[in-house]
Amino acid sequence: MTPRQNNRWVQHVTLTPPSLEDNTADADRLAKALSDGLGTDTVRIDTSLLKAIPFQLREWNYQATGVLFKEKDGSGVLVHLASPDSDNPLYGLAIDLGTTRIVLRIIDLVTGENLGESVFDNPQIAISPDILARIHHVEKPGGLDELNRLLIDGINDQLQHLCSQCDIAAKCIYLAAVAGNTAMTHLLLGLTPRWMIREPYIPVVNSPDVVRTSDLGIDIHPNARTLIFPNVGSYFGGDLIAGILYCNMDQLEETAILVDVGTNAEVVVGNRNWMMACAGAAGPALEGGVSKMGTMAGPGVIDRIGLDQDSLTMEIHTIGDLKPRGICGSGVIDLAAALFRSSMIDIRGKLVPERCGERFKIKNGFGQITIVPADQSATGEELHITQADLDSLIRSKAAMYTILETITGTVGMQPQDLKTFFIAGTFGTYIDPESAIAIGMIPDLPLSNYKSLGNSSLGGTTRLLKDHTCFDRIGDIRNGITYMELNVNQDFMNRFSAAKFLPHTDLSRFPSVKVPDK
């Protein structure tokens, strides 16, 4: 029995035919060969597959191609048996289950190739864009079913389109992997998230079983299996576990950090020996935090801003190089850094009217600064940032830095000791670390230490579908994380207050940042 050595879930096996000296049954003979390829003690074979196996093995001259997966406890399971021809269509489906957006990606389980993607708004937005409102909706009669149905129907619709585009049959998809936050995965499974938002914030399940995809209602092969990435708690979901897998934090020798700023800020610090996590929902200043300022990243949104120090001219960049119609978090951070470098805001983030010149206005008693005049914007309205926006940014950046300081502190480190700083998600894609360092939001590390991961949730699910060794890592990552509740105590508040200055009260922490003279 000589399975090809590879890490795919698809394993080709050649069996020694049975003889009087070796009368092992067909299924057990096959299971043994498949488990050798997967590195498991055993591979379970569904009764539904058993019936055909004796005929298939004899027809195929004791060669076969198996699509395998694992159960939660790590044992192997045969999902599908195909002829030993190399051209079987065997696909996998990776799902990033975002609160706002969902991404489907189809991959070839044999080659690992990405065959196509579909990005669409989470259909539950029809109930509410806000996850908390959706959780409350669950308590209405039929509310849970409604949210579940929206999600499943939406996925099935988009999957059908995607399969048409890629010219593949959905029934040739045998494996799926889903990562999302804890509330979203609960809604996918039809489980109530109601106790997640009530002290002591308990999910129904941390590590769901591998499920039959048909039990979820997703229309792929009827025997297909789905892994839903496990969560560490109500505020640390499977999307983060997927991110850790994707950036290989669990295999790094030197300590790294992974930060995901979405609806919440989630942070994990660690290396191959340990991992410590926390979520920023505990930081009151992060409510309505960075990502909610301005608009979400999208075409025509300002993602980068520079400021000529002499002429004080704004140099703006929009996504897609379109006329500007808004500003996203990374743009605001760039702006704040630029304003600070030019002394147009002071170390508390307050606008300095005499430095801002004609861009400065007072409306309704509050200062604001123009970024794009009305005649240059896509909307025909002026784009500006108010003092309130800047105050909010300062609170957010201070909360972020305080969280980083707190979590590194619990392991006897300081933020500036981190060797690699992974930034996940859209925020990570657009943010300029130099600006974020300039305002003291993130530690003053060499820029090369910062790595933007892009959609690490989708990346992690894809990784699993391409490499079966990731399966056990996922369980190990989940079980290896120490989740720390952020105690917003006096100590935290003292750190938070110190971090509310630009870049920080303790300038020695930000040696690269040139603080302008008063």
Place this chain on the structure above:
Amino acid sequence: MTPRQNNRWVQHVTLTPPSLEDNTADADRLAKALSDGLGTDTVRIDTSLLKAIPFQLREWNYQATGVLFKEKDGSGVLVHLASPDSDNPLYGLAIDLGTTRIVLRIIDLVTGENLGESVFDNPQIAISPDILARIHHVEKPGGLDELNRLLIDGINDQLQHLCSQCDIAAKCIYLAAVAGNTAMTHLLLGLTPRWMIREPYIPVVNSPDVVRTSDLGIDIHPNARTLIFPNVGSYFGGDLIAGILYCNMDQLEETAILVDVGTNAEVVVGNRNWMMACAGAAGPALEGGVSKMGTMAGPGVIDRIGLDQDSLTMEIHTIGDLKPRGICGSGVIDLAAALFRSSMIDIRGKLVPERCGERFKIKNGFGQITIVPADQSATGEELHITQADLDSLIRSKAAMYTILETITGTVGMQPQDLKTFFIAGTFGTYIDPESAIAIGMIPDLPLSNYKSLGNSSLGGTTRLLKDHTCFDRIGDIRNGITYMELNVNQDFMNRFSAAKFLPHTDLSRFPSVKVPDK
């Protein structure tokens, strides 16, 4: 978390309620407590059960009763969650799946009490009483489905009656265990046994997965699980594995033997360190062997015969003390022993007319001896044994002894070295070891070494339902058995020839047997 320490599949658990310090999810918290009781790393919880768990745990104040089972790889699975009240009806179903007869037994999973039994003819007898004919029937279009349907419908019908009798609801049966020969378990699973009867005699599966009983079509709780006892090969079925479990051979320090004489003779020798098995289908003399002589044991059938040495009067005993209507294997063995002691047959088993007196007749050129005259039998016809019957018995007993000699020989022992001699099945229930020793069918051990097990297949399945520690033992037994093909070579034939004398050519092996003077 303090599960009661017991070996039942039903475990009562009391959970520590969640807190900010211990925010483990509901299902994971429950799984942990249940796995502690079962001694497994984890307990898997079906998505179908997950939905209710958060409500149940809160309603029941974090106490619950779980019905557990295991998967083939030994990991735990939650089959049903009940309230912590002690009076939940939680039942199990043991099935002895015989070629000829099927026995259902319902047990209380909490107390272990046997609640009722149903014994009925295998409905597949409508196709053929003979298993080989049924296997051939599988090759006709629809033949496999027909045999499977007969079996499942028959079980469901009888189960319905049994449940009515016991006044229980079938949907309160959560676990089932089935033991049968390899062909029967294949027919139960809807798997073709066609390659079992063709060299190299390969079953579809040796160790089937634990199945959902609903997938088999048996009408009990929809989430119920069934273990089908694994086989060692086409001729060594799960019924024997159940027998080994039942007699605890796998835990004995001293070497024992288990013999099951049914359609074939199956033999396993071993102790807690090793087991060696073979099946007697390889012995040509066993074809149409002992159990087929005369009729099967049943009411009015002669199971014991004595012979007054002086008067040569037959002392017969019938099952149920009814008028005799036939003679079963144990009666024939008794008779042969008695005839031999009285020199009415010689050491080759040939009738000695001058010793038999008026009981002896010659019909169609062959001798025969009357056991019950026509006027004393239930049928109104004379009951007798012919020289051909006796010749058949001699071949059978010689084959049996030769098999015992061969299998003990492979481990460097002799039949007379065995410490315990278990005899399974109906044959074991009725046979008189003293008579079987007298004709040299079984070794000359102290009578106290012989243990009749009764229906050890049913006993083994029942044991599993009462004691979860048996689950892993079943796999260990199956994997620990070395199955030996009986080579009918010159050596075997020489032993066979030597064993065709009463009790044996080598009298020193049977010191307790008094060989009458010529």
